[in-house]
Amino acid sequence: MALLELQGVTKSFGGLMANYDISFSIEKGELVGLIGPNGAGKTTLFNCISGVFPLSSGKIFFDGEDITRLKAHEVARKGLARTFQVYVASGDMTVLENVMVGCFMHTRSRSKAKSTARQILDDLRIGDLSEALVHELPVASQKRVTMATAIATKPKLLMLDEVAAGLNPGEIEEIMGSIRHLHDDLGMTVILIEHVMELVMKISHRIVVLDYGRKIAEGPPEAVSRDPSVVKAYLGERYAQDSTVDGG
């Protein structure tokens, strides 16, 4: 049984179809990339899955349960955690306190939350930042903090929304290491939305491609990157023909 299963997920805002009839499923232990050009509906799909938006039609199953109608906090409690593309933490909470909020999903005890949060921060190698205020940190560290906070809820499925956006190559390498660590060592199932193709191609087992709100391709990275419709979506008609010729 798939851990996450989407059946014909459709979301429209007025007349605009942000997601149309999207179906795919994710098995336990997979690391799946969700890619697509700007405005393809990737973040909308994340919002639909995590209960931020109600679906226009379609169904979503998580761990065998229908979560289509659940609200965002209920979905989170089922074990589906996510990060946000733009994380604005304007307040006066420290990194440690932020991660503790995630821990408090499973415990009332402050000391327990604190020790778990410390562990997670150390695990992501940002333990030395625990007393810093989130909004004072550089983007790369902020992204790690949001990952840490999501992980603190002990999710069965972790959805990462553009964790590499705005980072330099060195930082991307580091965050890639972290994602691999979460998946390989901690056995987490991960979906990542990414613009940075290099990252997705390198670490995903499988890739789902969206364009104009529809799923246009799905498969292993090598196959997807050669798929003419994907190349077309990313680079335009002309390159699509060239690449089919090149690829034989």
Add this chain to the structure above:
Amino acid sequence: MEVLNSAFDFKDFPRLDLTIAALVAVFLAFFPVLPHSSFAMATVIQFLMFSLYGMGWNTIGGYGGQVDLGKAQYVGIGAYTTAVMLTKWDISFWFSMPVGVCFSVLWSFILGYPLFRLKGHYFAIATIATSLVLKDLFEVWDFVGAARGIEISPIQFPSPDFIRLIFKEDVYYYYLILIFFFIGILYMNWFRKSRLGFQLRAIKDNEEVARSLGINVHWAKIRTYAIATAFVSVVGSFHACYIKNIEPEDTMSLDISILIALMAMLGGAGSLWGPIIGAGILIPLKSYLKEWLGARAGLIGIDLIIYALIIMAISAFEPRGIWGIVQKIRRRRR
């Protein structure tokens, strides 16, 4: 056990703060023994009461970031419950106070459920409106004395009456509210470190992120609003016995609501000491200004101008108030 440990654990504050806090506590404990005017005594009692109002406001307004400008209605519910029960049926404060809390909390649930669907300014405006409506209702409700209000005549009870909380000497009221004050601080010290406290701060930061961490944002706000309400209602009950003459215009006016919020914001919304610092500045200012103005009728209303200036200063310079400034300086030094 962990709850008590947490309530008494102030270790995360620097030693300087704790020293100042201890000095203030000692001063408050011995204040009645020191030579003082009855005016000063009344002012310090007001300071303690408003600190407690502010602590209550601080849960939802400070930690939760939901600017509530309708706390006066709960002062009214607490005060009226105690006054009505005492004057009509001779019921003890110690019974009427919890009953008042129940009424207040019930009312807060009824209001909170729809009100917390609103955000930001709209929420603030709605709290003002509900408070004013309740005040108007009390002004035409004959059972509670309508606009004349209720007077508790102290003569029929021999002082000191610890059951009904009727005393001739202010010193009894003083120590009672001082005990409430210390309990309030301990509660808030626990609250800010509790799960709900953390969840509220996350909500204040970003509601969408808070939801993604499994927090039922709407319910968390309603619960906290009820806690804030309980604080205010207890002091409202005390207010009835202490002032002995309550009327809607005094107990439930918009001034009170604004003063409560303003104090907490001036001292530092979302910090343990904020409301106390704010009350410590504004209450003496208010009562001495009032006395000074007594002889200068032409200047009445100047206190409102001063509040307005404070609001402008806070929003322009440091939304986290005096405590925010202190924290900023400390961070820079490090």
